[in-house]
Amino acid sequence: MQIVSIEDFTRQSFDFLVIGGGTAGLVVASRLAQDGRFTVGVIEAGGPVNGREDVDIPGYFGKSLGSEIDWKFRSAPLAEVGGKTLMCPRGKALGGSSAINFMTWCRASREDYDAWEVLGNPGWGWDDLLPYFKKSETFHPPSPAVQAEEDIRYDPDSFGYSGPIHISYTTHIPPRHRLWSNTLNSLGVKTNSAHAAGSIAGVWTNINNIDPRTMTRSFATNYCALAGSDLHIMTQATVQDIVLDKTSDGYVASGVRFIHGNQEYVVSASREVILSAGTIKSPQILELSGVGNPEILSRAGIAVKVESPMVGENLQEHKAIHAIVEHDPGLENSDDLFLDADFAAAAREQFARDKTGSLAHVFGHYAFVPLARYIPQDTLDKLCSRVQALTEFSAEKKAILEERLRCTDKRGQIEYIFKLGAGRLAESGRKLATLYQILQYSFSVGSVHIQPAPSQREDPVIDPGFYQGPTGELDLEVMLESTRFAREILLAPHMSSIVKQLVHPPASFYGDDEAMRKWIVDHTGMAMHAVGTCALGGHAGVRGGVVDERLKVLGVESLRVVDASIMPLQIGAHIQATVYAIAEKAADMILQDAARQQ
Template sequence: MTTPHISASDFVKKSFDFLIIGGGTAGLVVAARLSENPNLIVGVLEAGSASLGEDANIDIPAYYGNTLGGKHDWQFETTPQSGLGGRTLAWPRGKVLGGTSALNFMTWNRGAQKDYDAWKELGNEGWGWDDLLPFFKKSETFHPPDEDIQKEAKLYYDPDAVGFSGPLQTSYMREYSASHALWHPTLNALGVQTNEAHLSGSNVGVWTTVCSVDPQTCGRSYAANAYYQPNASRSNLHLLTGAEVKKVLLNREDGEWVAKGVHFVHDGDEFEVFASREIILSAGSVQSPQILELSGIGGAAVLERAGVLVKVDNPNVGENLQDHIMTAMIFEVDPTLQNPDDPNTDPELAASALNGYSSSKSGSLTILPCSICYVPFTHFVTPEILSPITSQAASTIDTFSEADSIRLRRLSHPQNLGQIEYIFDLGNWSTSFQPDPSDGRKYGTMLQILQYPFSKGSIHIQPPETGSTSPHNLAIDPQYYTGRTGHIDFEIMTHCQRFAEKICSTKPLSNIIRSRAFPAPSLSDDKLKDWILETTITDWHPVGTCAMGGKGGMKTGVVDERLRVYGVKGLRVVDASIMPLQISAHLQATVFAIAEKAACMILEDLNR
């Protein structure tokens, strides 16, 4: 599909009502919904290219991961993390139309009801589970599974909790890895029950995940082909790709700062473009705080150090960064099993897989990792182990912070919350384990992902380096396992790792497992702790850097409950950065719901 072309010089001549910074997961939702009103002129500025239907690495499900580190990835990195032995971690973010929804692994799930109710508890009215559920449903068209595989693959759902007429196509996959048939009975044997309504407000239990895949095409469904492509011909919707925004233009009017336009660079030339109603910042958890700070909105100390004029002094910008962290334990498995990695190492298998996908939309290129479970700590950590961790947390967190009190409550009180996520699939997913491809061995990966981190970090602009081609450097510092409370995450991950091994040593899954390959089976408990520090990586789910302030307002956040930036008229943030607390889920479904709700609020405010 060819994206309607407009030059930068023609784009800036338009009389826009709304300008949206970022044509990603959230930005394209807002653009589509606002432009449903033919009287509103909407402009979208996207730094990446369109690539609609032009890149198999985006469109074909099993090619997930191929885009990471490539031209569609901003290729961010963290600062050296002292809690990880000084390692820096790659932080992939989508630099393409559709944003990170074009790069992710297509997992489509939701957090717990208590996750969103906690946002409301902080004083963010309208952001509880009951408030968001209509927008979750509005975003999707869920395709019920075929009856012939529904029971076999445990494909359950609650029809009252899913949408059937939204832009995003969601479905259960039709084919699965050979290990998936063993997943449910293994977890059931360990007392983890199958959750038949995992999209209905509790994800605790074992289940088969829904994916953002269109079952008609067996291709990725994401913001670009779901929200933009069907609406690209609208005369009131204008998209400029290759446009990197540098700052929001603010004017001082009657003693208030007002967002009037955007300064951006396109093909090396600088431009300014204006909007009469609002600027909507949807650049994600990394770049939304960056653009605010470059615009003069942020902590005075940060801005002054970077040489930016302070307009709105709000030290919360870029703070409150929360991310999911994970480890990947590798097991040698039955060599006769068909492995998703095989086409990567065998050209004949790769050609055969592509032929099967092209001709019948079947085969290994349609298979995604779908074996998932979420479990509370209390399922496998005894009170004797959990109690001192809880006491330690209580002594170190800021109990005067309501958000920290919620974190502590999640840990200290037995709750039906999915505090740890486990995913198993065939193939080697580790970035640290590099086996010899010629030895004929095959592997499976057990991922362990912490859902409610105590570690909190920051993202801030930095003073420009001498000779740098970028106007500002960006310091992404998640503070994994460090800071006042990060050590709690490490304690939790250490104890939870043992349950990951227990899963893989329980039948029937253990029937296909030969031995642990990474870390080495002989590793002592102390060495296992070292391994966790040496191999922990991000699950690429950053939130919170432009959080809703709730009861504390500007003292605790960056935007109000209607996502309006404190201290500036006509400027909102709409993306994962507004989430005040992390959730127990992969983020994309929640980001789509946030954007749907935001668009609704913007239109409501327009008519007031």
């Protein structure tokens, strides 16, 4: 990893400049530098974090949230919940959010990516992206003994075996895993034996980006080893804006203005500037550069260079709530790592000795369940009628959203995760477990925009749009129906053998729809899966998005966006693996375009 001084960075001549050394940024930069023909610069606000225990050790997942390597964004105050703000963690480090996330590695269903093509974005369907999923990963199969003992099922042909990111099933799957699978099976949710092969629906054992050779997090900094001396990384540097030069036809990106050590610098790129600052920062940087909605820019005192009304719009985020239950005190609990000093010391010693035990794994009890599997047909029909009545969406988008509701077997409207532990809600002397319920396909959308003048260079205004208007009302009804199913999971015969009491919400709430609606609204959070704020425009062009199918910013030459913000529709999966695939595909496209220009 070639981190350079400010003097060396500003003296260098760059072909490409990448804004953001996060998940997507390091992939693109490393692949371009690996080509051997180009000099690539990366500008990152954070610094290196390899070697930190809260990054490397799997069992410490979540510990770095709120630390100095987290941007610590919060949403704008939400009127629906009395002005409360929501946490919106994002990695501020080399590796970005891949350094602080929970190491979940999964792909959405084929239909989710094919929907991007339906909206008018050729080359972005499942068949186009699958090679890039594989290119990013090295899959380590479980041992035959673990596979047989724990009934782990997967399709070996779905994975890659030579990529920079090492992925694996945990080597330590506790007995409760079978309990989770048996519970979901008893409720009609089948075990998915090929959960990475184009259909995520069902219950399955999760894969994590953990290198089983070292039992440590495998993340985006691994890519830097590909790059050699043509990659130059500037850390602790905050980008102010993109330098846009006026031409006879419009504007062309020629460089980047940034702050390092309280001093402003400008560096140039002879070929392209690549914006990879993520769903929250990328639209902010575009707006600060004069690309965006004229009304937003005017309020911030920014001169309009390129009118692009969808910059910062179309924010889509998975809505997450969690029920807390009390469980059998005889079971090991992840909270013991933080509440029981003796247990924590023993776990730390065991991990140091042989890389096993509680610190060597993360939770892996997942289920993606189609809504149509557990709600009455007349309720489903009413929900679909309300979708068709929405005026916010095009006919093709409404057709996609309705199909997602009616789907019975290919993708899950709701994700359920079970974990023995309650994290921030843990209580000393009490064994608590968490059932997470995460809405995958939200109807409501939000926005991310710069602050009004004179504070436009502060954190952007993040409005998740939760439960607002007709689309938000639809989300609330889906969450209500899904909460009923969550109760069925907790009270099913297998699960009830360890669940002793419903704690949060209490059992009495489940019979009162109004009380449950209020509880859902009051306790919904953001799932760290925000997408869409610089989306592929598709058929609608600049009125529907920000970039074209080559990820070029509409209306600006030599500028692309490469990160989660380009997704036009949210996917039904954790987004990490998809971001890697997007970046791998983007790198190929950029190299192809460069070859045509020579």
